[in-house]
Every structure is written in structure tokens, then in C-alpha cells.
């Protein structure tokens with residue numbers, strides 16, 4: 141039997157991951173053979189989706205991870221018996237820039253308290269941490285290389301990126317100490333995200349596709365020549381699951397793994413939208429520069445060499461047309 145915990149289980153990726161795991165009905169943890177999924181705890185300060193809450197294998201803890209007392213997390217109702225913990229709860233990039241204290245609480249203190257609770261279990265659980273491409277950035281003394289590899293040193297240029305780097309390092313040290321088996325994956329910008337816009341600086345990278353496909357106008361705040369690194373929701377879930385299922389040997393170390401990226405310009409994305417949905421779709425995009433958003437997004441690298449992910453069998457999306465078609469297939473019933 142496998143017990144799974146998902147923090148951020150009400151969020152976009154957390155709920156998608158939870159649905160996929162529940163549908164699969166079993167999980168192989170760190171290469172130890174697939175076992176039936178008997179229990180899943182979803183922790184979030186927001187309410188989780190009704191379909192997930194209704195599953196008899198699911199228990200929901202609604203609360204702020206940074207404020208949940210240790211006994212709640214390690215006790216009978218939450219982490220007890222956890223084989224794998226997916227730590228996805230986080231405040232997103234622009235939120236953390238706008239509210240420093242929120243980012244420190246949601247991304248740093250919550251992560252620290254979760255790791256301490258995992259340690260207190262004494263069972264060495266696998267802990268998968270959703271990090272981000274925002275750990276990278278360029279500064280005067282530390283320019284970005286033309287291509288970012290698994291060996292490129294993080295140099296975050298936002299509070300969110302700094303909090304993700306610290307989370308990665310804490311996870312690595314808890315792993316070194318033998319308290320848990322940490323696996324950090326750096327997600328590229330996930331597009332196309334369904335639903336409504338969120339407070340991430342990269343939110344428009346879904347909005348400029350999602351809204352026009354629904355016949356609504358969307359704002360693009362950056363220049364069309366801006367290069368970005370994208371992954372579809374499906375490839376993001378592949379990365380999170382691979383982190384949970386790989387053997388320690390295959391995972392290959394304590395440092396974070398850069399997940400595969402599809403590199404393209406915003407203009408390429410809009411051209412793909414036109415190919416899939418016609419020029420009337422791309423005509424719904426208003427190009428309204430926002431220097432604050434552009435400063436964050438253009439500071440992230442777009443070109444990657446992801447050898448470690450490739451060795452783990454992870455692949456990028458083949459092209460953006462297929463990403464748009466996947467979004468249409470999932471949202472149009």
C-alpha cells in the first residue's frame with residue numbers, strides 16, 4: 141500500500157497530479173515496485189476540487205502549511221505513514237514580488253516546517269519539491285550562459301526564485317543527513333494552464349492562448365521576440381512522477397533536475413495559435429507592454445540542455461501546436 145501527500149493539492153498542478161494518481165490507482169515509489177495507492181492527503185489553504193474530496197482514498201487538510209502545528213502534520217491525519225510527499229504548495233512569482241512576507245511564509249517557512257515534519261516521521265519518505273526555472277538569472281557579476289545546463293549555478297533575481305533555491309538546498313541537506321529522500325525538479329513555465337489567470341508573472345503565457353481559444357481578449361505584456369521555456373501540464377506531471385518513482389541510483393544525486401523545455405518565442409506561440417485556431421484567434425491578443433512583468437520573465441533563461449532529465453527518460457513537448465491541441469482536447473468536451 142502507498143500513502144501519498146500532496147501539498148498545494150487544490151492548485152493547478154496539485155489537483156492534476158492527484159487526479160492522475162487516483163486514476164492510476166497505484167504508484168511505484170523510488171523503484172520499489174508498484175503498490176496500490178491506499179491513501180492520499182491533500183493539504184492546501186484553499187478548498188480542494190469536489191471530485192477529489194469525494195474520493196474515499198482522499199483526506200483533505202485545509203490550512204496554511206506555515207501555520208499548521210507540527211502534530212497536525214506528523215499526526216494521524218496528515219503525514220503519518222507517508223511514502224511520498226509532493227510539495228507543490230507555493231505563492232507564485234509576482235505575488236512574492238508584491239508581498240515579500242507572503243513569499244517568505246508560504247515558500248520558505250512552510251517548506252522548512254514540512255521538511256521538519258517529514259524528518260520527525262523517522263521513515264525516510266521520498267519528498268518531491270516543485271522548484272522553478274526562476275532559480276536562474278543574470279546579474280552583472282554572473283551572466284547567464286547561452287545555454288543553461290544541469291551544472292549552471294542558480295542566481296535568482298526575484299524573491300520567489302531565491303525562496304525556491306533555499307528550498308532546494310534545504311531538501312538536499314535533509315537528504316544528505318538521511319532524514320528523507322529529496323528530489324527537486326525545476327519546472328519550466330507550464331502552458332497552457334486551464335482556468336483563470338493567476339498571479340504568476342508568466343500567467344500571460346497561458347492567457348494569450350487560453351483566452352483567444354475561448355473567444356476572449358488577452359493581454360501580452362512582453363515583446364513578441366521574447367524567448368521562453370515552456371512545458372505542457374502533461375510533461376510537468378511526467379517530471380513530478382518521475383521524481384517519485386526513480387531509484388536513488390537513476391535519480392543521480394541531491395541537486396535539482398532541470399525538466400525538459402520547449403524553447404520558443406512568444407511570436408512562435410502566437411503563430412501556432414493561428415495555425416490551430418485561425419487568425420481570428422491571434423487578433424484577440426492586445427500587445428500592452430508591462431515593464432515589471434517583462435523584467436521578471438525576460439530574466440529567466442529560455443535555452444536549456446537537460447541531460448539529466450533525458451537520462452531519466454523525460455522528453456520535451458515536440459512542438460507548441462501539440463500543446464495547444466492537448467489543451468483543446470482537455471477543455472472541450
Ligand SMILES: NC(=O)c1ccc[n+]([C@@H]2O[C@H](COP(=O)([O-])OP(=O)(O)OC[C@H]3O[C@@H](n4cnc5c(N)ncnc54)[C@H](O)[C@@H]3O)[C@@H](O)[C@H]2O)c1
Nearest residue numbers: 148150151152153184185204205228229230270272327330
Ligand atoms: N505552473 C507553473 O508554470 C510552474 C512553473 C514553475 C514552478 N511551479 C511550481 O509548481 C508548484 C505548483 O504550481 P501551480 O501552478 O499548481 O500553482 P497554484 O498556485 O495553482 O497552486 C499552488 C497551491 O498552493 C496553495 N498554497 C500556497 N501557499 C500555501 C500555504 N502556505 N499553505 C497551504 N497551501 C498553500 C495555494 O492555495 C494553491 O492551491 C508551485 O510550487 C510552483 O511554484 C509552477
